[in-house]
Amino acid sequence: MSAMPSYNLGNGVTMPGIGLGTWQCSDEEVRLVVLEALRVGYRHIDTAWLYKCEQGVGDGIKDWVEGGGDRKELCVVTKLPPNANRAEDVERLLNKQLAKLGLDYVDLYLIHGPMGWKNTGDDLDMFGADEEGFANLDNETDLVGLWKEMETMVKNGKAKAIGVSNFNEKQIERIIQSCEIKPANNQVEVHAYFSNKGIVEYCKSKGITVCAYAPLGSPSRGEIGSLETRSLNPLEDPVIVELSQAYKKTPGQILLRHLLQRGIAIIPKSGNPSRIKQNFDILDFELKAEDFEKIEKLDKKQRFFPMLSGMKERNPHPEYPF
Numbered sequence: 287m288s289a290m291p292s293y294n295l296g297n298g299v300t301m302p303g304i305g306l307g308t309w310q311c312s313d314e315e316v317r318l319v320v321l322e323a324l325r326v327g328y329r330h331i332d333t334a335w336l337y338k339c340e341q342g343v344g345d346g347i348k349d350w351v352e353g354g355g356d357r358k359e360l361c362v363v364t365k366l367p368p369n370a371n372r373a374e375d376v377e378r379l380l381n382k383q384l385a386k387l388g389l390d391y392v393d394l395y396l397i398h399g400p401m402g403w404k405n406t407g408d409d410l411d412m413f414g415a416d417e418e419g420f421a422n423l424d425n426e427t428d429l430v431g432l433w434k435e436m437e438t439m440v441k442n443g444k445a446k447a448i449g450v451s452n453f454n455e456k457q458i459e460r461i462i463q464s465c466e467i468k469p470a471n472n473q474v475e476v477h478a479y480f481s482n483k484g485i486v487e488y489c490k491s492k493g494i495t496v497c498a499y500a501p502l503g504s505p506s507r508g509e510i511g512s513l514e515t516r517s518l519n520p521l522e523d524p525v526i527v528e529l530s531q532a533y534k535k536t537p538g539q540i541l542l543r544h545l546l547q548r549g550i551a552i553i554p555k556s557g558n559p560s561r562i563k564q565n566f567d568i569l570d571f572e573l574k575a576e577d578f579e580k581i582e583k584l585d586k587k588q589r590f591f592p593m594l595s596g597m598k599e600r601n602p603h604p605e606y607p608f
Contacts, residue, residue, distance in 0.1 A: 288569045291546060293495040295447035295470035297440065299393045301361045301495065303546055304566055305330030307555030309499075310506060313342030319557050320346025324355060326563050332473075332497075332553040334365035334398055335383055336412060344387035362387065363394040363473075363497075365451060366436075369412045371402030371427050373435035379409065380444055395445035396473055397436065399452040399593060400605040402427035413597075421597040427605050429457055430464050437467045449473070451499075452593060454607040455488045462492065473497040476550055477504075478520040478541055481585040486550065497551040502538050504590060515588050525580050533571055536564055543568045544581045 291303030306323040308316050308331070316339045320331060324346070333343045343362075351357055364387065370379040380395065402424035406414055414422045439445040449471035450458065462468060472489050476482045476498035489496050503520040520526060521537045530537045538554070542565060545552050554565040573581070592608060 288572065290569060291549075291551075293471075293551060295394060295449075295495065296467075297446050299361065299447045299470070301363075301394065301471070301497070301551060302328075302330040303551045304328065304542075304568070305332050305361070305363070305497070305551060305553040306562070307499065307553035308333045308339055308343055309337050309555055311337065311339045311342065311555070311557065313339050313345070315557055316342035317345040317349070319562065321349045322559050323562050323566075324350040326566050328562075328566060329359050330361045330363070330551070330553070332363045333387075335367040335370075335379060335409070336365065336398055338410070340364060340383055340386040344389065348388050357389075361393040362389060363396065364392050365396040365398035367409070367412050368399050368401060369403040369405045369409065369424075371397065371400075371424065371432055372405075373428070373431045375405060376432070376435040376439065377444070380439055382409065384444065391443055392445050394447045394449060394471060395436065395439055396449045396451045396471065397429075397432065397453075400427065400429055400450070400454075400457050400607050401593070401603045402605070415597055419598065421599045423599060423603050425601060425603055427603070429605065430460060433461045433465055437465065440467055447471070449494075452607055455485060457605065457607060458489070458492070458494070468492075469494055471495045471497055473499055473553075475500050475589060475591050476545060477501055477590075478523065478526065478544065478581055478584045479503060479518055479586045479588050480590065481582070481587075483585075486548070490549070495551065496549075497553060498545050499553060500590060501545050501552040501554055502541055515590050518586070518588060518590070520584070523584060525584060529573075529577055529580065532577075533573075535568075535571065539564060539568050540573070540581070543571065543573055544578060547573055547578060
């Protein structure tokens with residue numbers, strides 16, 4: 287059994303390499319899921335304002351702590367929503383998120399994406415349209431100014447570490463050139479069909495950790511993305527199925543183990559107790575070099591989450607990352 291990989295985020299924060307994703311969970315479901323995951327051994331929990339389940343995540347953590355768990359063992363990650371990508375909105379949103387989570391601080395606070403959306407006065411209205419039906423984009427997003435306010439959240443103790451999600455190299459480079467606190471993490475889409483090697487290698491070269499969302503290819507993503515990608519499912523790839531039989535592991539365990547061996551943290555999501563455990567139980571085997579390479583060759587360079595609004599836009603957002 288190999289040790290759990292972990293990544294130093296600075297400021298006393300360590301991020302375990304295997305975390306629990308919570309997208310597409312209701313508050314009621316996620317409370318039970320988080321508690322089960324913590325009982326299994328997870329110590330890295332990922333959520334976001336966008337997921338609308340922070341209350342349930344907090345309730346699950348509270349249940350675990352009341353049962354004898356230690357909050358200090360956890361790495362709790364949440365994200366600033368796109369309709370709060372202005373410096374003046376950061377602390378207000380984080381205060382709301384901490385209240386929902388029932389926490390005094392989060393271990394890692396990420397900017398969920400570089401493209402700002404206008405705030406309508408309702409923080410839950412994240413991707414609205416204007417009166418003419420155009421995407422309500424905030425084309426004046428100032429990532430450098432936004433980052434300075436993220437740094438303030440560290441200084442006042444509301445976030446231990448800060449980072450980004452869905453940012454490209456140029457956007458991160460602008461922040462690095464002007465920051466006091468370097469981004470600790472970039473959470474991006476990575477799976478067998480989308481290796482995303484450019485940004486992964488760039489981040490590693492800058493000492494920025496990488497966390498993969500959709501590490502299994504997000505089979506429940508529905509109609510997100512282009513028509514050509516919607517039917518793609520790495521879990522059903524013949525190479526993955528063959529390797530799962532050879533190693534006597536599930537296809538999901540093969541896909542997750544591959545990313546761990548790439549030095550990338552993973553946050554698979556499941557509401558199924560047996561699968562929650564399976565996703566965590568990937569430290570008792572290692573892919574041989576030749577099998578690792580077989581998975582590397584599956585890369586189709588197909589992004590499943592293009593971050594397009596799906597609405598008509600007056601102008602492309604200047605910070606669209608892809």
